[in-house]
Amino acid sequence: MRLSFLEPLYAxxxxxxxVYLDTSRNTEHPERAIALRWRRLRESLSRQGADRGLLNVLEEAVGSDTEVPGVHGQTLFAAHGTLVLNGELPWPPEHDSARYGTLPEAMPLVTQHVPEIPYMAVVVHYGGLPTAETHGWVTLEAETGTWPASTVTSGERLHRRVPVATWHRTALGLGHRLDERARRAHADAVVVGGDEWACNVLVRRLPHTLRGKVVRVAGPTPTDTGRALLEPQLDGVFRGRMAAHDRELVNVFIGRRALAGPMAEGLAATVAALQRGQVSALLLNRPPESSLRLWVGSRPTQLALSEAELTSFGVPAPREERADEALVRxxxxxxxxxxxxxxGELMLQEGVGALLRYADAGTPS
Incomplete structure (x- = not known):
């Protein structure tokens, strides 16, 4: 996954x-619950040294995701009296948390975006006589997104209402419209739910390349939940699955490992490659434990396993930070x-590896 959405954090x-906060609105008095959670976090941040102005900026943003219904969370980042990032989380954090430190705690936000699978969801409903295919209406709604983040940040929808009598003919043109949208979104899958007859007509008329990506799902298909189309079914389709783009990168890594190509494996080799700006993609089996530390300087490429290493490169005043925070930066x-x-897909030495842009040695900037 690309991390450009985090660039404001490091400006x-x-x-x-x-801040990571449960802002679910599936309770009787959600605003009261959110306020109580925030009050605990605010007290913690005050003890950690955050000033009142910074806390007030955060307080104005807490719970501002009122348009997102159901179970979810919110993450907030602030620095120098300014809110720098306000994002929704597909799931509430395991524990509400707030940290005041020299680097932002971005890894929990990143892991809530994984595996970042692009998709298109399509819901087709047939409203007519149960014994006739010439009366009533067919309604189609389609939406592209990236799972799981799009469950709470759903995109623009395509909506069509078509007389049943013309559905066979109209479905052909709609199929090409859907194909265009899916191509723009680089969709790995097209998840289709709704009434069986109307869905069958549509799927048979999709372009061949798009038809091969179709995943049919059963179950309720409401379209007015305020969340992503087919949200419960999307979880069943995508959980445990890798995005096609990521799988390609893993295959490249496996090939380079076999042929001694430009790659790194293990923490020391990977950190050395990051120092030189060599890494095109970092591979992790899991996020680093919070107890794992790296030494860092003021620049993103200034990181090392020891203080002495950074000092030898002329980095002034190195400091020890959590490895996950240093790696994301x-x-x-x-x-x-x-x-x-x-x-199960790829066992990495020490759980970490990297694809490299080039194989030349160097020193950190």
Whole structure:
């Protein structure tokens, strides 16, 4: 996955406040619950040293995702009295948390975007006589997105209402419209739900390349939930699956490993490649444990396993930070991608590896 959406986080130096908060609205008094959770986090941030002005900026944004119904979360990042990122989380955080530190705690936000699978969802409803295919209407709604983030940040929808008598003919033209949308979104899959007869007509008239991506799903298909189309079914289709783009990168890594091509594996080799801006994609079996630390300087490529290493490169005043925070900053700062790959797909030495842009040695800038 590409991490360009995190660039605002690193436009200014820290310190940063990072907040992860359950803002679900599936309870009787959600605003009261959210306010109580925030009050606990605000007290914690005050003890950590965050000033009142920064806390007030955050408080204005807490719970501002009122348009998102159901179970979800919110993440907020602020620095120097300014809110720098306000995002929705597809799922509530495991625990509400707030940190005040020199680097933003971005990895939990990143992991809620994984596996970032582009898709198109299509719902087709037939409203007519149960024994006739010439009366009533067929309604179609289609929406492209990237799972799982799009469950709470759904995109523009295509809506069509067609007389049943013309559905066979109209479905052909709609199929080409859907194909155009799916191509623009680079959709890995087309998830189709709704009434069986109307869905069958549409699927048979889709262009061949799009038809091969169709996944039919059953179950309720409401279109007015305020969430992504087919949200419950999307979870069943995509959970445990990798995006096609990420799988291609994993296959490239496997090939380079076999042929001693430009790749790195293990923490030391990967950090050395990040120092030189060599990494085009970082592969992780899982996010690093919070106890794992790296030494960093003021620039994204200034990171190392030890203070002495950074000092030897002339980096002034290195400091020790959480490895996940240092790695995300390095990836964003160098334009590298992140691929979280299950161990069952590829076991990495120390859980980390990298595809390299080039194989030359160098030193960190």
């Amino acid at each position: 200014e130096p820290g310190p940063y406040v990072s 390095a990836l964003v700062g160098t334009g590298a991608e992140l691929v979280v790959v299950p161990e």
